[in-house]
Amino acid sequence: MARAKRRWPQFPKTDGRLVLALVAIALLLGGSAWLEENPQHNPWAPLDLRDPHGLATGVKLAALRGDVSACHAVLARSEVEFTALGPIGAGQCRRNDRLIPDNLTFSPSNPQTTCPVAAGLTLWLEQDVQRLAQDILGSPVARIEQLGTYSCRRMYGARNAPWSEHATGNAIDIAAFVLDDGRRISLVDDWNDEGPPGRFLQSVRDAACDSFGTxxxxxxxxxxxxxxxxxxxxxxxxxxxx
Ligand SMILES: [Zn+2]
Incomplete structure (x- = not known):
């Protein structure tokens, strides 16, 4: 017995176009509502460091490089307290963008950084480091030990190497995390640890790549x-x- 031929519904040509147009409009409306609810994915929404990481965060962070006033506006919008400092230095080590982020707790002191470094630190600490410390180590981080941001030198101090990002304070070196409960997790002692301290350090390293260029x-x-x-x-x- 011959099988009945399967029939697909046939729209008249104009109705088919209408359906497609309605689907496109619904997608656009749904998409823009979704972008409005998820500003971290919306390249046109102003960057707020309190929003979670999203598809557009990296592009927005990159746009802050070299635009001091736009970057200061992002810190202000995100309610990050900072002390802006005047330009200093000369040549390759001239620093036109210099501030102290007052929202962070570093030892021996809060660093002088560029604004994009302060933005990256704020994002990384608030979105990743504290959550990972709580999840993996069961305690938040109380302070971070830093080894410095500014050093007027080429990479690795080599004579013909490119200038280091440290030459303009556009970098920070971090040695250890001191937890609220007093534990100290350091790179030199705990990086190869197979338990929670090592896992924490590897996880915060991976997470930092969403907030920093290198x-x-x-x-x-x-x-x-x-x-x-x-x-x-x-x-x-x-x-x-x-
Ligand atoms: Zn460094």
Whole structure:
């Protein structure tokens, strides 16, 4: 017996176009409502560091490089307190963008950084580091030990190497995390630990790559065995993340 031929519903040509147009309008309306509810994915929404990471965060962070007033506006919008400092230095080590982020707790002191580094630190600490510390170690981070931001030198101090992002304070080196409960998790002691401290350090390194252009850890080379190097010389995701 011959099987009945399966029939697809046939729209008259004009109705078919109407259906397609209605579907397109619904997608556009749904899409714009979705973007409005998810500003972190919306490239046109102003950056707010209190929003979670999204598809558009990296592009917005990259746009802050070299635009001091736009970057200050992002910190202000995100209710990040900071002390802006005047330009200093000359030549390759001239620093036109210099501030102290007052919202962070670093030792021995809060660092002088560029605004994009302060924005990256705020995002990383608030969106990733505190959550990972709580989840993996059961305690929030009380303070971070930093080894410095500014150093007027070329990379690795080599004579013909490109200038380091440290030459303009556009980088920070981080050595350890001190928890609320008093524990100290350091790169030099805990990076190879197979328990929670090592897992925490690897996780915060991975997460930093969403907030910084370049992230170097002990996995990168021996020069970084005791610290994370984070800088904003490139768009997040465009530099090394290792
Ligand atoms: Zn460094």
């Amino acid at each position: 992230v170097l850890s002990p996995d990168y080379n021996a020069a970084h065995a005791d610290h994370f190097h984070l800088d904003q010389g490139r768009k997040p995701g465009a530099g090394a993340c290792r």
